[in-house]
Amino acid sequence: MSDVIVHVKNVQKTYKQGSIEVHALRGVTLELARGEFAVLAGSSGSGKTTLLNLVGALDVPTTGEIDVEGRMLSSMTGKDLAELRLRRLGFVFQAYNLIPVLSAYENAEYVMLLQGEPAEKRREKVMKVLESVGLKGMENRRPTELSGGQQQRVAVARAIASEPALVLADEPTANLDSKTGSDLVATMRKLNEEHGITFLISSHDPKVIRHAARVIRLEDGAIVSDERQNGKPAVGYNPVDAATEDSEAWRGGNADGEDYDGD
Amino acid sequence: MLALRIAWRSFLRHRRRSLITASAVSFGLGLMLASVGIAEDSHYRMIDMGVKLGSGHIVVQGKGYQRDQTLDYLVTKPDEVQKRIVGVPGIRQIAPRVRASGLIRSGDTSSAVLVSGVDPTIEPLVSSIADPKKRKKGDYIRPLAEMPNRNWPADIYIGSELANTLHVGVGDKVVLTVSPKGGGRPESAAFMVRGIFRTGSDELDAMYVEIPIDEAQRLLKIGTSLTQLAIILEDNVTTLQTTAEIKRRLAGMTLETLPWQESMKELYDTIVIDDGGNYVMFAIIFAIVAIGIFNTMLMSVIERTREFGVMMAIGTNKFLMFRIVLAEAFVLALFAAAIGVTLGLGLHYWVSSVGIDIAKWAGEDYQVAGVVFDMKIYSRLTAYIVAKWSVVVGGLVLVSAIYPAYRATRLQPVEAMRHV
Structure with missing residues (x-):
């Protein structure tokens, strides 16, 4: 399988609010290598969440193309996209978004249950993953019986339990206190290092950015910088004025995940 | 799950x-x-x-009788019918009946009635009219064979309204006149009021009388023929399916077999x-x-x-x-x-x-x-x-x-x- 897991090619996203057009993304081009731990940084309204939603096949771009693991999202049916989200992607949302009627264990198990994994395997993985996010002993608690940080850990557990190729996390620490947020990012980083799961996280939280191997900064819907934490130029960097560049140009870029190092 | x-x-x-x-x-x-x-x-x-006041869950009668209730449509071979339908599952009782219109008289007073010739040994098992609970006075009629004296008039069982109209009570004598089969002179016979019933139905209490079946057959000159065989079932649920079975068994005879839904359409x-x-x-x-x-x-x-x-x-x-x-x-x-x-x-x-x-x-x-x-x-x-x-x-x-x-x-x- 290719080492490039996500290709975002000259993507624009425009929302219409009445007669006004809001340009959420203005020609974004980006590559993400397998095993990366990348952060989309930027202020509110910069287009981070929009980009994550597009990569996660939750929304469709106005123009441009996105492919995930070599499959062009625009050519896939709704059913195929649901299948892709189920089997290859993991999601962590800003507001935890657990299924309120299920316990921590059941929430973490949910995706695997949909995947049709056998009970024994589910149990083994869920217990392991809950332990790895520090929730051992809290398996039977419902979301309302967990703190915000614990809920977000369950969300992370749910996202990674099925061993997806890519985890998309939207402001995962936004609703957490500083210490809990740091712990959570450390947990995700550990999972990335130990299991090689690719993470694309949107955040403007310095704690998260500090942990990132790669920081892609967005402003007004365009990438303004794409940097390794050691200061090297970013992979697939595509400044605003390059939005209309021929796709050949960025394909020539270095998309390997080898030349980045940890934080 | x-x-x-x-x-x-x-x-x-x-x-x-x-x-x-x-x-x-x-x-x-x-x-x-x-x-x-x-x-x-x-x-x-x-x-x-x-079912108990009328003609049972299922009635077997001469073909055409439902449309035109006269003696032109009779069950001429009741024994053959009984023989053929015996053993049909769900049947509790079969009551032979002869029905005709007539005139009842006591002294100067007379009234039109529906005469029902019944088997006095079977009727109490199937009919509400013969039920002691509906009896106001006296007893139920006896079969001719059980009369203490063969010269006595046969028993008649009448409704309370009719008894009032005729000013008669138990033990009084009345005369019943009917038109026999094939026309000719009306036939009359004396009867002794054996009992008086009250069902609450104006129609029955004022116009319905029961006499022993053999006396009815004699007066109407129909031999052993019947106007109908009323069939009482164990359970109404099986009416339609039992009707079908009886129809099958009576195939070839000029009869009509009707469930109560057809014989008592109004109900x-x-x-x-x-x-x-x-x-x-x-x-x-x-x-x-x-x-x-x-x-x-x-x-x-x-x-x-x-x-x-x-x-x-x-x-x-x-x-x-x-x-x-x-x-x-x-x-x-x-x-x-x-x-x-x-x-x-x-x-x-x-x-x-x-x-x-x-x-x-x-x-x-x-x-x-x-x-x-x-x-x-x-x-x-x-x-x-x-x-x-x-x-x-x-x-x-x-x-x-x-x-x-x-x-x-x-x-x-x-x-x-x-x-x-």
């Missing part, structure tokens, strides 16, 4: 809403079962009375109309239940837009979303059906043990198609009826949840997750 688990938890999570909705459905089902029970019982009684129509009225009421209950469920399920889907959005985002497909909402309706239906059936059975047991006195609304004698009914109403339910209506209401709950479930599948994850 996953859909059911989520549905059950959601049901418990929104306990108050679930209970309010379930109780509306339960109340509807309970009331429906109670009213079905009462209707079933009143129909059962109507049929039972009709049957009354029951059908009554059922129709009940169905209108049920339709109203159904509508209330359906609107309630629709509302609740739609509210549930709208409230959980965000939750459903997340579920879809993480890979739940539309079919599973649909099933989750339907499963919730299913849990609701199951719960409501359990409570509704308990409530319905409770009402059923209360009504069937205590009875509701309707005399104050309906008057002392309530008649339908000439049949008089008890002034107390009871309830009659079978497991089949309870199961049928529970399934109907349960099905209605599921159908009402289809649109809300469909709506859940139409959610767009991104927009749904923005929902507060």
Whole structure:
């Protein structure tokens, strides 16, 4: 399988609010290598969440193309996209978004249950993953019986339990206190290092950015910088004025995940 | 299973809403079962009375008799009929009868009557008229063979209104005149009033008399022929299928075999109309239940837009979303059906043990198609009826949840997750 897991090619996203057009993304081009731990940084309204939603096949771009693991999202049916989200992607949302009627264990198990994994395997993985996010002993608690940080850990557990190729996390620490947020990012980083799961996280939280191997900064819907934490130029960097560049140009870029190092 | 688990938890999570909705459905089902029970019982009684006062569950008569009730259409070989239908399952009794119109006279007073020649040994087993409870005075008629003296007039059993008209009592003599088969001179004979009945039906009490069958056959000059054989079954449920079996066995004879639904058409129509009225009421209950469920399920889907959005985002497909909402309706239906059936059975047991006195609304004698009914109403339910209506209401709950479930599948994850 290719080492490039996500290709975002000259993507624009425009929302219409009445007669006004809001340009959420203005020609974004980006590559993400397998095993990366990348952060989309930027202020509110910069287009981070929009980009994550597009990569996660939750929304469709106005123009441009996105492919995930070599499959062009625009050519896939709704059913195929649901299948892709189920089997290859993991999601962590800003507001935890657990299924309120299920316990921590059941929430973490949910995706695997949909995947049709056998009970024994589910149990083994869920217990392991809950332990790895520090929730051992809290398996039977419902979301309302967990703190915000614990809920977000369950969300992370749910996202990674099925061993997806890519985890998309939207402001995962936004609703957490500083210490809990740091712990959570450390947990995700550990999972990335130990299991090689690719993470694309949107955040403007310095704690998260500090942990990132790669920081892609967005402003007004365009990438303004794409940097390794050691200061090297970013992979697939595509400044605003390059939005209309021929796709050949960025394909020539270095998309390997080898030349980045940890934080 | 996953859909059911989520549905059950959601049901418990929104306990108050679930209970309010379930109780509306339960109340509807309970009331429906109670009213079905009462209707079933009143129909059962109507049929039972009709059968006992009229011509049985099934009547076998000469072909054409139903249309033109004259002696031109007779059962000429009653023994052959009896022989052929003996052993048909479900038959309790077969009562031979001869019916004709006649004139009864006592002194200067006379009255037109319907004369029924009956077998005095069988009739008390099948007829309400011969039932001692309906007897006002005297005894039931005796067979000719049991008369202490062969020269005595035969017994006659008359209604109370007729006795008043004729100014006669038990032991008095009356003269009955009938037109025998084939015309000719009317035949008259004296009878002794053996007993007086009162059914409550004006028609029967004023116009109906019973005499021994052999005396009727002699007066009408019809030999051993009958006008009809009334067949009483163990249970009305098997009427139509037993009718078919009897028809099969009597094939080739010039006879007509009619279930009570055809021989007592007026009674049957009354029951059908009554059922129709009940169905209108049920339709109203159904509508209330359906609107309630629709509302609740739609509210549930709208409230959980965000939750459903997340579920879809993480890979739940539309079919599973649909099933989750339907499963919730299913849990609701199951719960409501359990409570509704308990409530319905409770009402059923209360009504069937205590009875509701309707005399104050309906008057002392309530008649339908000439049949008089008890002034107390009871309830009659079978497991089949309870199961049928529970399934109907349960099905209605599921159908009402289809649109809300469909709506859940139409959610767009991104927009749904923005929902507060």
